Amino acid sequence: MIQASNISHFYGSEQVLFDLSFEIKSGEFLFLSGESGSGKSTLLSILSTLLKPSMGELLIDTEAVDKIKNIDYFRQSKIGFVFQFHYLINYLSVYENIALAAMDNKKENINRILDELGILELSSRYPNEISGGQRQRVAVARALVNEPKIIFADEPTGSLDSKNSTIVYGLLAEAVKNGTTVVVASHDMQIQNYATKIIRLKDGQIL
Amino acid sequence: MISLKALSKNPFKSLLIFSSITIAVMAIFLISSVSQGIIGMFSKMIKTDGDIIITQKGISDTFFSNVNIALMDKIDKLEHVTTSYAMIVGASPIGHIPIAGIYGTSANHFSHYKLSSGKYPNEGEVILGENLAKQFTTKNINIGNKNFEISGTYSSEIGFEEGGVVMNMGDAGNLFNRSASFILVSSDSPNEIDEIVKKISNLNSEIEVKTTQNFVKEYNQFKIIENSSFVISTLAFAMGLMGIASVMSMIVNSRKEEFGIMRALGKSRFFIIKNLFFETLIMSFSAYLFALFLSFGILALLPHIEMLQGYVNGTLSLTSAIYVLASTLFMALLGSLFPAWIASKTDPILLINQGCA
Ligand SMILES: Nc1ncnc2c1ncn2[C@@H]1O[C@H](COP(=O)(O)OP(=O)(O)O)[C@@H](O)[C@H]1O
Ligand SMILES: [Mg+2]
Numbered sequence: 001m002i003q004a005s006n007i008s009h010f011y012g013s014e015q016v017l018f019d020l021s022f023e024i025k026s027g028e029f030l031f032l033s034g035e036s037g038s039g040k041s042t043l044l045s046i047l048s049t050l051l052k053p054s055m056g057e058l059l060i061d062t063e064a065v066d067k068i069k070n071i072d073y074f075r076q077s078k079i080g081f082v083f084q085f086h087y088l089i090n091y092l093s094v095y096e097n098i099a100l101a102a103m104d105n106k107k108e109n110i111n112r113i114l115d116e117l118g119i120l121e122l123s124s125r126y127p128n129e130i131s132g133g134q135r136q137r138v139a140v141a142r143a144l145v146n147e148p149k150i151i152f153a154d155e156p157t158g159s160l161d162s163k164n165s166t167i168v169y170g171l172l173a174e175a176v177k178n179g180t181t182v183v184v185a186s187h188d189m190q191i192q193n194y195a196t197k198i199i200r201l202k203d204g205q206i207l
Numbered sequence: 208m209i210s211l212k213a214l215s216k217n218p219f220k221s222l223l224i225f226s227s228i229t230i231a232v233m234a235i236f237l238i239s240s241v242s243q244g245i246i247g248m249f250s251k252m253i254k255t256d257g258d259i260i261i262t263q264k265g266i267s268d269t270f271f272s273n274v275n276i277a278l279m280d281k282i283d284k285l286e287h288v289t290t291s292y293a294m295i296v297g298a299s300p301i302g303h304i305p306i307a308g309i310y311g312t313s314a315n316h317f318s319h320y321k322l323s324s325g326k327y328p329n330e331g332e333v334i335l336g337e338n339l340a341k342q343f344t345t346k347n348i349n350i351g352n353k354n355f356e357i358s359g360t361y362s363s364e365i366g367f368e369e370g371g372v373v374m375n376m377g378d379a380g381n382l383f384n385r386s387a388s389f390i391l392v393s394s395d396s397p398n399e400i401d402e403i404v405k406k407i408s409n410l411n412s413e414i415e416v417k418t419t420q421n422f423v424k425e426y427n428q429f430k431i432i433e434n435s436s437f438v439i440s441t442l443a444f445a446m447g448l449m450g451i452a453s454v455m456s457m458i459v460n461s462r463k464e465e466f467g468i469m470r471a472l473g474k475s476r477f478f479i480i481k482n483l484f485f486e487t488l489i490m491s492f493s494a495y496l497f498a499l500f501l502s503f504g505i506l507a508l509l510p511h512i513e514m515l516q517g518y519v520n521g522t523l524s525l526t527s528a529i530y531v532l533a534s535t536l537f538m539a540l541l542g543s544l545f546p547a548w549i550a551s552k553t554d555p556i557l558l559i560n561q562g563c564a
Contacts, residue, residue: 041556050471050556076473087468087559091216092209100209101472126216142472 001026001150001181002047007056009042009204016042017204020056024183026149029176029194032185034201040185041154043201047183048079048152061149076103080143080180082168084155086135088127094138095123102145113141117171133164140171150181157188169194210485220458221490227454228494228535229501231447235531236502239440240523241509246432247522248365250423256292256319257391258400260422261407264415268428269296273385274414276376279313281410282392287399292316293387295379299351301372307339308371309350311379311387320373325359328374332358336369348372351382391419448534452542455487459546466550467558476551483547484540491539495532 002024009017016039024030024047032040045051046058049065058065061078068074088097098110114120117137122130130138136156143151153172157165165188172182173194184191192198200207214221253260261282263272274293282291295311312319317327320334328334333348333355340360348355350372363369380386392407394400400418407416423429466479506523550558 045554045556048471050559051554072470072473072475074473075471079473081471083559087464089465089468091213096212100469100474 001028001061002183003059004047005057005059007043007046007053007058009039009046009051010054015204017046017053020204020206022199022206024181024197026181027176027179028181029173029196030181030183031191031195031198032183032201033187033189033191033198036187038201039204040187040201044152044154044183044185048081048150049075050081076101077146078149080146080148080151082136082139082143082151082153082156082172084158086127086132086139088135088138088142090127093124093126094119094130097127097138098142098145101142106146109145109147110141113144117141133160133167136160136164136168137171140168144171144175148180150183151175153182153184153186155186155188156184157186157190162190165190208485210482210489213482213486214490220461224454224458224490225494225497228451228491228539229498231443231450232495232498232531232535233502233505234443234447235440236498236523236528237505238443239436239527240502240506241436246429248367250426250429251365253391253423254419256316256393257419258394258397259392259404259407260417260419261390261392262388262415262417262422264413266415269388270298272388274387274390275411276313276380276386276390278407278411278414279390282390282407285403285406287394287396287403289393289395290315291390291392293376293390295376295383295385295388297379297383297388299382301339301350302343302345302348304339304342308367309379309382310368310371310373311376311382312373313376317373320361320363320368323360323362325357328358330375330377332356333372333374333378334359334361336360336371336373337362338369339371353378353382444531444534448538451491451535452538455539455542456546459483459543459550463550463558463561466547467553467555467561470551470555470558476548479551480544480547483543487539487543488536491536492532495535499528 004023005021007017007020008015020043032044034040042051046053049060049071052066063074088094089100092100094114095110098114099107102110111120111123114123117140119134119137119141122134122138127135127138136159140156143153151172156172157168160168169191172184176182176196184195261274261278262269263274266272276293279291279293282288292313292315294313294316295309297309297311298306299309301307301309314327322334323337325334333350335343335348335357337360343357346357348357355374355378361373376387392403394403404416404418408414417425469479470476502523
C-alpha cells in the first residue's frame with residue numbers, strides 16, 4: 001500500500017529523518033512509536049502527502065506521490081486524517097465539517113457514520129459546543145466519510161482521557177477490520193494492543 | 208454559503224475588518240468632500256452674480272485686494288454692461304464671536320441677501336446672517352471696535368454668508384481701509400464678455416480683469432485648498448488602504464491553520480481562494496456602503512452645526528465615490544488573496560503547525 005524508499009528530511013539544516021525505507025501493507029494497523037522529538041509526526045506528514053520529504057521516494061497505492069497530477073483529489077479520495085487537536089473548522093457545525101470533507105458521492109455516508117460513532121444527535125452543534133472526546137470522534141468520522149484506503153492519525157488520543165482513548169482506538173481497529181490501512185503515530189503504548197505492526201523511531205532512525 | 212458562515216461565526220474579527228474599512232473610507236470621503244465643498248461655496252458666491260471680476264493687479268487674494276470704486280461709473284457706461292457692483296470681503300471679530308465674515312456691498316447688490324426680517328442697512332447699520340443672528344439678542348453689535356445697529360437678518364444658500372454680516376461699502380471701507388476688494392460686472396451678452404474684459408483693462412493700469420469663470424479656476428486660495436486637501440486625502444486614503452490590506456492579511460495569517468486543514472482534506476487552492484474572495488468582497492463592499500451612508504449623513508448635518516456657522520460644507524462626487532470603491536475592493540482583495548495564495552503553496556502540515564504557534 002505504501003512503499004517508502006530512502007526518506008530523509010531536513011528542517012533548515014537540521015536533519016530529523018535519516019534514510020528511512022520500509023513498506024506498509026494493505027490492511028495493516030501500523031503503530032509508529034517513539035519518544036517525543038524522534039520524528040514520528042514528520043514521518044507521518046510525509047507518508048500522508050502533507051509534507052514533501054527533502055529526499056527519497058514515496059509510492060502510495062502504486063502511485064509516486066511527487067508525480068500525482070491532482071493531489072487534492074488524491075487526498076480527498078484515498079486518505080483520511082486524524083490529528084491530535086481534532087482541527088475541526090470552528091465556524092462549521094459537526095455535520096458541515098464532515099460534509100466539507102465528503103466527496104459528492106459519499107455525502108450519504110455522513111449520517112450513518114455519525115450514528116455508528118454515537119454522535120448523530122450532535123450534528124447541528126458547533127465544535128466549541130461539544131466535549132473534547134466528542135470532537136475527536138467527529139474528527140474520526142470526518143476521516144472515515146470518504147471510505148479512504150488509508151487513515152493517518154497523529155497522536156489521536158493525545159488530548160483525551162483513557163476512556164475516550166479506548167473509544168477512538170476501537171473505531172480505528174474497526175476501520176482496519178473493514179479493510180482500511182491505518183497508520184498511527186503516538187507515544188501512547190496502549191496502541192500495541194490494536195496494532196498489527198510496529199515501527200520504532202529514535203532520533204530519526206528506525207530501531 | 209461557506210463565506211457567510213465564516214463571517215457570521217467570527218463576529219469579532221468581522222466587526223474589526225468592517226469598522227476599519229468603514230473608518231478608512233469615511234476619512235477619505237470626508238476630507239476630500241469638505242474641501243471640495245468649501246471651494247464650491249466660494250466659487251458659487253462669485254459666479255452667481257457676475258460675469259467679470261476686477262481685482263487689484265498682482266494681488267492674488269481678494270482679502271488684500273484694493274480697487275478704486277470710482278471705476279464703476281466708467282464701467283457702467285460700456286456697451287453690453289448691465290450692472291456692476293462693488294464688494295469688500297473681510298473678516299473680523301464680531302461681538303463675542305472671534306471671527307466672522309464681513310461683506311460690504313454697494314446698495315444695488317443688497318437684494319442678493321434675502322431679508323428674513325427688518326430692512327436693508329443704512330450707513331452705521333448691518334444685517335446679520337441667520338446663523339450669526341442666533342448668537343445675538345442685542346440691538347447693537349460691535350465690529351472691529353465700531354458700534355453698528357442691527358437693522359435686520361438675511362438668509363443665503365451659501366453657508367459662508369449665513370455666518371457673516373452685510374453692511375454698506377462706506378462702512379466696510381472704513382473698517383478695512385480700502386475702496387473695494389473687487390468689482391463684479393454683469394453683461395447681457397455672453398459673446399461680448401471677452402471684449403468687455405479688454406475694454407475695462409484699458410481703463411486703468413492697476414487692475415486685473417478676468418471672467419469669473421477664469422478667476423475661480425486660477426484663484427490661488429482655491430489652488431492651495433485643493434492641493435493641500437489633495438495631499439491630505441491622498442495620505443488618508445493611502446493609510447486607510449494600507450490599514451485595510453494589513454488587517455486583511457492579519458486575518459488571513461490567523462487562518463493559516465484552517466487553510467492547512469482544508470488542504471489536508473483535499474480542498475483545492477482554488478476552493479480556498481474563492482471562498483476568501485467572496486468573504487472579502489462581501490465584507491469590504493458592505494463596509495464601503497456603510498461608510499458612504501455615514502458620510503452622506505455627516506455631510507448633510509455639517510451645515511446645521513452651529514459651531515461651524517455654515518463655513519464647512521461638503522459635496523461628494525460620483526467619480527470619487529467610484530474611485531474609492533474600486534481602490535477599497537482592490538486593496539482588500541490584495542491584502543487577503545496575496546497572503547492566501549502564498550500560504551496555499553506551503554505544505555499543509557506546515558500551515559497547520561504555523562497556525563498553532
Ligand atoms: N516545523 C518544524 N521546523 C523545525 N523543526 C521541526 C519542525 N517540526 C519538527 N521539528 C523538529 O524535528 C524533530 C522531530 O519532530 P517531530 O517529527 O514532531 O517528532 P515527534 O512527533 O516524534 O515528537 C524535533 O527535533 C523537532 O524539534
Ligand atoms: Mg509528534
